[in-house]
Amino acid sequence: DTEVTQTPKHLVMGMTNKKSLKCEQHMGHRAMYWYKQKAKKPPELMFVYSYEKLSINESVPSRFSPECPNSSLLNLHLHALQPEDSALYLCASSQDPSGSSYNEQFFGPGTRLTVL
Amino acid sequence: GNSVTQMEGPVTLSEEAFLTINCTYTATGYPSLFWYVQYPGEGLQLLLKATKADDKGSNKGFEATYRKETTSFHLEKGSVQVSDSAVYFCALSARPGNAGGTSYGKLTFGQGTILTVHP
Numbered sequence: 001d002t003e004v005t006q007t008p009k010h011l012v013m014g015m016t017n018k019k020s021l022k023c024e025q026h027m028g029h030r031a032m033y034w035y036k037q038k039a040k041k042p043p044e045l046m047f048v049y050s051y052e053k054l055s056i057n058e059s060v061p062s063r064f065s066p067e068c069p070n071s072s073l074l075n076l077h078l079h080a081l082q083p084e085d086s087a088l089y090l091c092a093s094s095q096d097p098s099g100s101s102y103n104e105q106f107f108g109p110g111t112r113l114t115v116l
Numbered sequence: 117g118n119s120v121t122q123m124e125g126p127v128t129l130s131e132e133a134f135l136t137i138n139c140t141y142t143a144t145g146y147p148s149l150f151w152y153v154q155y156p157g158e159g160l161q162l163l164l165k166a167t168k169a170d171d172k173g174s175n176k177g178f179e180a181t182y183r184k185e186t187t188s189f190h191l192e193k194g195s196v197q198v199s200d201s202a203v204y205f206c207a208l209s210a211r212p213g214n215a216g217g218t219s220y221g222k223l224t225f226g227q228g229t230i231l232t233v234h235p
Contacts, residue, residue, distance in 0.1 A: 040203065
């Protein structure tokens with residue numbers, strides 16, 4: 001299995017809602033990532049998990065809360081979002097977070113989030 | 117810090133035309149270089165990669181050569197198809213043992229080039 005899966009594919013939420021995005025990989029990768037991508041722009045890194053521990057937080061607002069329950073799963077909990085948070089949220093994984101090999105990242109198809 | 121600069125788009129070509137998308141980078145040490153492609157409505161797919169100077173990455177008729185002397189990783193394809201229409205991102209990843217070693221796990225992307233191929 002060489003796939004990163006993400007659910008849901010689309011999500012519409014109000015500013016007072018609480019929702020979660022889910023990401024799963026079964027490639028044995030030990031690094032997982034959340035990115036935010038606006039239309040026609042490159043992905044912007046939000047969080048990196050290495051061996052299930054948060055290793056990088058790119059100064060993301062606290063209304064985004066990541067969670068890594070195990071080595072295969074990555075969640076992004078959303079609360080009190082703003083309309084400007086509407087974007088494509090991409091999950092990715094890579095094999096070796098220790099840096100001993102090049103960092104090829106495998107991306108999921110993304111969740112398209114709309115905040116009303 | 118690390119940075120990647122891609123040629124400005126959008127690029128519009130006729131089917132079977134030759135494609136070049138320029139990519140240059142700035143990085144400390146010896147980064148790994150990647151081209152990712154994003155088809156409409158989808159996530160990013162790794163198109164090809166190169167991990168050291170003079171390496172040539174190739175896939176689906178696309179090629180790119182890691183040129184350390186010119187800090188470039190230009191993407192080429194001899195004959196494009198309508199199905200190649202997508203956004204192409206050049207990216208680099210810092211590797212350990214250099215000043216950017218603490219930034220492993222981070223990809224630095226170029227701004228992306230939109231390619232449209234007409235029949």
